[in-house]
Amino acid sequence: MNEASLIGLCAATVSFGALLYLAALGEMVSEKAGILNLGVEGMMAMGAVTGFMTALEFGNPWLALVVAVLAGALVALLHGWFTVVLGAEQVVSGLSLTILGLGLAAYLGKNAVGRPPGAVLAPVDWPVLSDIRWVGPVLFQQSPMVYLSVLVGVVVWFVLSRTRTGLALRAAGESASTADAAGHSIVGLRLAAVAVGGGLAGASGAYLTLSLTPQWAEGITAGRGWIAVALVIFGAWKPGRVALGALLFGGTLALKTRLQTFGVDFSPILLSMLPYLLTIGVLVVISVRARNRPSPAPASLGIAYRREER
Amino acid sequence: MNRPVLVRREQALRGGQPLSFAIGLVVALTIGIVLLLGAGHDPVAIYERMFVAALGDPDSWSVTLNRAVPLGLAGLAVAIAGSMGLWNIGAEGQILAGAMMAAGVARIGEGWPGPVLVTAILVGGVLGGSLWALGPAVARSQIGVNEILTTLMLNEVALRLAQWLIHGPWKDPDSFNFPLAPMIPDHGRLPTLFGRAHVGVIVALVVIALFAVAVNRTAWGFELRVAGSSGATARYAGISLERKTATVLVMAGGAAGLAGGIELAGTADRLTEGISNGFGYAGIIVAALALMRPSGVAAVAVLFGAVQIGGQSIQTMGVSSSVSTILQALILFGAIGAGVLSRYQVRMVAGDPGGDVVELGEAR
Numbered sequence: 001m002n003e004a005s006l007i008g009l010c011a012a013t014v015s016f017g018a019l020l021y022l023a024a025l026g027e028m029v030s031e032k033a034g035i036l037n038l039g040v041e042g043m044m045a046m047g048a049v050t051g052f053m054t055a056l057e058f059g060n061p062w063l064a065l066v067v068a069v070l071a072g073a074l075v076a077l078l079h080g081w082f083t084v085v086l087g088a089e090q091v092v093s094g095l096s097l098t099i100l101g102l103g104l105a106a107y108l109g110k111n112a113v114g115r116p117p118g119a120v121l122a123p124v125d126w127p128v129l130s131d132i133r134w135v136g137p138v139l140f141q142q143s144p145m146v147y148l149s150v151l152v153g154v155v156v157w158f159v160l161s162r163t164r165t166g167l168a169l170r171a172a173g174e175s176a177s178t179a180d181a182a183g184h185s186i187v188g189l190r191l192a193a194v195a196v197g198g199g200l201a202g203a204s205g206a207y208l209t210l211s212l213t214p215q216w217a218e219g220i221t222a223g224r225g226w227i228a229v230a231l232v233i234f235g236a237w238k239p240g241r242v243a244l245g246a247l248l249f250g251g252t253l254a255l256k257t258r259l260q261t262f263g264v265d266f267s268p269i270l271l272s273m274l275p276y277l278l279t280i281g282v283l284v285v286i287s288v289r290a291r292n293r294p295s296p297a298p299a300s301l302g303i304a305y306r307r308e309e310r
Numbered sequence: 311m312n313r314p315v316l317v318r319r320e321q322a323l324r325g326g327q328p329l330s331f332a333i334g335l336v337v338a339l340t341i342g343i344v345l346l347l348g349a350g351h352d353p354v355a356i357y358e359r360m361f362v363a364a365l366g367d368p369d370s371w372s373v374t375l376n377r378a379v380p381l382g383l384a385g386l387a388v389a390i391a392g393s394m395g396l397w398n399i400g401a402e403g404q405i406l407a408g409a410m411m412a413a414g415v416a417r418i419g420e421g422w423p424g425p426v427l428v429t430a431i432l433v434g435g436v437l438g439g440s441l442w443a444l445g446p447a448v449a450r451s452q453i454g455v456n457e458i459l460t461t462l463m464l465n466e467v468a469l470r471l472a473q474w475l476i477h478g479p480w481k482d483p484d485s486f487n488f489p490l491a492p493m494i495p496d497h498g499r500l501p502t503l504f505g506r507a508h509v510g511v512i513v514a515l516v517v518i519a520l521f522a523v524a525v526n527r528t529a530w531g532f533e534l535r536v537a538g539s540s541g542a543t544a545r546y547a548g549i550s551l552e553r554k555t556a557t558v559l560v561m562a563g564g565a566a567g568l569a570g571g572i573e574l575a576g577t578a579d580r581l582t583e584g585i586s587n588g589f590g591y592a593g594i595i596v597a598a599l600a601l602m603r604p605s606g607v608a609a610v611a612v613l614f615g616a617v618q619i620g621g622q623s624i625q626t627m628g629v630s631s632s633v634s635t636i637l638q639a640l641i642l643f644g645a646i647g648a649g650v651l652s653r654y655q656v657r658m659v660a661g662d663p664g665g666d667v668v669e670l671g672e673a674r
Contacts, residue, residue, distance in 0.1 A: 038399075038462070078643070088646045091397050091458060092598040095591055096639045103635030107345065110630050218632075226466055233459060269474040276463040280445075287455040302458075 009251075009258055010138040017243075017250030018142075018149040019207050023228035024235070024242050025149075025156050026200025030076075031232060032160060033193030034173035034300040038094030039079050040201050041225025042101020047072040047202025049109040052209035052216040056118035064119065065206050072202020073195040075101055080194035084187055087304035098225070106218045113217055121145060121211040145207040152200065157239040169193055173298035176305035186305050201225065224253075230279035236286075236296040249275040319655055330652055331599060331610075334645030338637045345636065351629055359627060360620025360634075372505025374615045376577055379514040380405060380586065381618075382611030383569035384593025385600060386518050387439075387562040391457075392602030393525050394558050395538035400446065400461025401566040402590025403468035404439035408570025410472055411438025413480070413581040416494040416574070424497035431498055432513065432571045439567015440560045442468060447559035451552040457559065465590065473583045480581065491581040500576040510572035515608060517565060522605035534558065566590065588635075592618075595642045614638060 023040055030037045037043075051068030055061055079097045082088040124147065126140040160166040171179035172189040180186050204224075209216050227249055234249075235242030252275055256268040286295055343353040364374045384401040391398035398404075415434035419427045442464060449455035475491065482492040500508040525531035537544035537554055544551055570586065578585050596614055600606030621634020 036458075082643065082646055086647065086650045088650075089598070091399065092594060092642070093646065095399070095594050096642045099588070099591060099595070099635055100639035100643070103632040103639065106632035107349075107630050107636060223466055223469075226462070229459075230463060267474055267478060269470050269477060273467045273470045276466045280460055280463050283455050283459055284449060284453065287449070287453045290454070 005258065005261055007134060007137050009254055010134075011142070012254035012258075013247060013251040014138060014142060014146060015212060015250070016253040017246040018146040019204055019212060020224060020228055020231055020250055020253075021153060021243055021246035022145070022149045022207065023201045023204035023225060024231035024246060025152055025239065026072075026197035026204075027228055028197075028232045028235075028237055028239070028242060029156060029160075029169075029200070030193050030197030031301055032173045032237060032298055033169050033190045034176060034298055034303065034305070035080070035083055035190050035194050035197075036090045036094060036302045037076065037079055037097070037194060037197055038091060038229065039076065039097025039101060039198075040228050041221055041223070042098035042105075043072045043075055043198045043201035044101075044205040044208070044221045044225045044228075045105035046075050046101045047205030048209040048220055049105040049112070049205075049216055050202070051206030052117065052214075053109065053112055054118075055120075055210055056112060056115065059119045061119040061121045061210050064210055065121070065203060068202040068206035069199040070202070072205065073199040075104075076194050076198020076201070077191065079198075080191045083304065084190045084194065087306060090302050090304070102219075102221075109216050109218070114215070117210065117214045119210070120214050121207070143207065143211040145203070145211055148203075153239050153243055160239070170298070172305075173300055176300050176303075177307075180305070180307065190305075201228070204228070227275050230275055233286075233297075234275075234279050234282050236282075237298065238296070248278075319653060327601060327649070327652070330645045330648035331641075333648035334599075334641045334643070335613075337644030337647075338640035341640050342633060342637055345633070346629070349629075351627075356624050356627060356629055356633075359624055360617075363623030364616035364620040369505040370619070372503075372507035374612065374619045375507050375511045376615075377619050378608075378611040378615035379510045379576070380569040380573055380589040381592055381596055381614050382518055382608050383514050383565050383572070384589045385596030385607035385611055386521055386593075386604055387566035387569075387590075388594050388597035389600060389602045389604045389607055390521060390525070390562045390565060391558055392597055393531070393538055393604070394534045394554065396450070396555065396559060397458040398443070398461055398559060398562045398566075399458055399594065400443060400464050400563070400590070401569075401593045402586050402588070403461070403465035404442045404563045404566035405570040405573070405586035405590050406465075406468040406472050407442035407563075408435035408437075408439035408567025409574045409578075409581055409585045410468075410475060410570070411435060411441070411567070412571035412574045413475075413491060413494065416498050417480075419498070420495050427495070427498040428500060428575060431494070431575045432568060435567045435569070435571020435574070436564040437567065439570060440564040442567065443559050443563025447556040447563070450559065451556040469583060472581065472585070476581060476583060482580075493580045494575060498575055499579065500572065508572075508576040510576040513568070513572065517568065518604060518608050521565070522603075525604050566593070592638060595638060598642060599645055617641075 023044055027040055047068035050071040051064040054064040054067040079093050082093045083090045121143050123141050123143050129140040130136040168179060168184045169189050172186050176186050231242055231245045231249060234245040252271055256272050259266060259268045346353040346356055364370055387401040388398050412431045412434040415430050419430050446457045446460040449460055450457040477489045480491045482490050500510050502508050533549045537549055537551055541551060573585050592614060596607055596610045599610045617634050617637050621631045625631050
C-alpha cells in the first residue's frame with residue numbers, strides 16, 4: 001500500500017459518499033414529512049438515464065443535471081399522488097416506483113448503452129487548495145456534485161431546523177393532525193417533500209452517469225438507492241450524522257474495488273454487505289433504546305393522513 | 311367556487327376489486343401503447359406476440375405456469391405477513407436464501423436416490439427461507455424492530471452472500487474460471503408435468519391453498535386477522551402477539567424459500583445470483599393486487615407470469631424486455647387508483663363541503 005493508492009481510496013470515499021449523501025438527503029426530507037419512499041433506486045435510475053441522454057443530445061452537463069432533477073421529482077410525484085393524495089400504502093407504492101423507474105430507465109436508455117458521454121461534469125481544480133498534499137487530491141479536485149452535495153446538506157439542515165417551513169414539514173411527519181390544526185396544508189407539504197426527495201435522487205443518478213462512471217448501462221445504480229434508504233436510518237434522520245454515515249458507506253464502496261491492490265485477503269463481496277448489516281445493527285439499537293427514550297424516526301412516518309380520523 | 315371532493319360510498323362497489331384490477335390492466339396496456347409508439351414499434355404486433363408467447367398454446371402455458379410459481383409463492387410470503395398487518399419486504403432475499411440452502415443440500419445429497427434428493431432440496435429451500443426470516447421475526451417480536459427495514463436490508467445481504475458463494479467456495483472447477491456454481495445432479499431435478507411445466511406448479515398451488523384455508527377458515531387464521539386489524543383487541547382476547555408475529559414471519563420466509571428451492575431444481579438447475587430475478591419484489595405487487603389475501607395470489611401470479619414471459623418473447627422483435635417490467639408496475643398503480651374510486655366517488659361541490667365528505671387528499 002503506497003501513498004498514491006491511499007489518497008485514491010480517500011478521494012473515492014468522498015466521491016461515493018457524496019453520491020449516497022445526495023440521495024439520502026432527499027429520502028430524509030421525504031421521511032421527515034412522513035412519507036417513506038422506497039422508490040429511491042428507481043428515481044436514481046431515471047435521473048441517471050435522463051441526465052446521460054440530455055448530455056448526449058445537447059452536450060451541456062448542467063442542463064443534463066437539471067433534467068435529471070426534474071425527472072426524479074416527476075416520478076417521485078407519482079408516489080406522492082398515490083400515497084399523499086389517494087392515501088395508498090407507502091411501501092407498495094414506493095417499491096412499485098422502484099420497479100417502474102428501473103424498467104422505464106432501461107427502456108429509455110436502450111440506445112444509449114455503451115455510448116461515450118455527450119458531456120461530463122468535470123472535476124473542479126480549486127486554485128492553491130488543490131495543491132495541498134493529501135488534502136488537495138481528496139477534497140479539492142472533486143466533481144462539482146461533491147461540493148453541491150455539501151451545499152444541499154447545509155441547506156436541508158438549515159431549512160429543516162431553522163425555518164418555519166421546516167418546522168411545518170417536520171410537524172407533518174411527527175403529527176399530521178397537529179400540523180393540520182395549525183393551518184398547514186399536509187398535502188402540500190408532503191407533496192413538496194416527496195418532490196424534493198425525488199429531485200435529489202435524480203441528481204444522485206446524474207452524478208453517476210455524468211461524472212462518476214460516466215456512462216449508461218442498465219442496472220448501473222446497482223443497489224445504491226437501497227444504501228441511501230439505509231443511510232437515513234443509520235444517520236438517525238439528522239443531516240450531519242447522515243453525512244458521516246455517507247462517508248463510512250462510501251468508504252466501503254471505494255474499498256470494494258481496491259482490496260486486492262492493498263493485498264488484503266478479504267472478499268470484496270462480503271465487504272459490500274457491511275452497510276446493510278450496520279444499518280440492521282442501528283435499527284436494533286434504536287429499538288432497544290426506544291424503551292427509555294423516543295425513537296429518532298418521525299412519528300407519523302409511513303402513515304397516511306386522513307382528516308376524518310383525526 | 312366548485313371543487314372536486316371524494317365522497318365515501320356507503321358501500322364499496324360490488325366486484326370492486328376485480329374491476330380495479332381490470333382497470334389497472336387497461337391503464338397499463340394503454341400507457342404501454344404510448345411508450346411503444348413513441349419508440350416507433352407496432353403495439354398491436356407486440357401485444358399479439360406477448361399474448362401468443364405466454365398463453366398461445368399448452369407449451370407457452372407451461373412456461374407461464376413455471377414463472378407463476380415463484381411469483382405466487384413470493385406473493386404468498388408477503389400476503390401471509392400482510393394478513394397480520396406485517397410487511398415482509400424480504401421475499402427476494404428469502405428466495406435466494408432458500409436457493410442457497412437447497413443448493414447446499416444438492417451438494418451433500420448427490421448420492422441419494424431421486425425422490426429423496428428432490429424432497430430434500432425443497433425442504434432445504436423452506437428451511438433456508440425460514441432461517442433468513444428468523445432474524446427479522448425475532449427482532450420484531452422481541453424488541454419491536456421495524457420488519458420492513460430489516461427484511462429489506464437482508465435482501466441485499468442475501469444477494470451478496472449468493473455472489474460470494476458463486477465467486478468463491480462454490481465456484482465450479484470445470485467452469486473455465488467463470489463464476490458459475492456447478493449444476494445440480496440430474497436426478498435432483500423436478501419431474502415435468504407437461505410441456506416444460508414441472509411439479510413445482512402443483513407444490514406451489516397446494517401450499518397456497520393450504521395457507522388460504524388456514525388464514526380464512528381456521529381459528530389460527532382468525533386470530534391472525536384479529537391481530538392484524540387491532541393489536542389491542544388481540545391482546546384483550548388473549549392472543550400472544552409476540553409468538554404469532556414470529557411464527558408468521560418465519561412461515562412467510564419458508565414460503566419464499568420454497569420458491570428458491572423450486573427455482574433451483576425446476577428451472578435454473580444451478581445457483582445463480584439472478585435466480586430470484588426480482589420475483590420477491592414482484593411478489594409484493596402480486597400480494598397488493600390480491601389485497602393481501604393468500605387466496606388471491608395464485609390468479610394474480612399467473613397473470614404476472616404471462617406478462618413476464620410475454621415480455622421476454624418480444625426481445626427478438628428488437629423491443630426491450632423492460633416493457634413487461636413497466637407494465638407490471640403500471641398495473642398496480644392503475645389498480646390502486648381504481649380501487650380508491652370503488653370506495654369513493656368524485657363530486658363537484660360548491661364552497662364548504664359538509665356531512666360525510668372528505669376532501670381530496672384525505673381519502674383512503
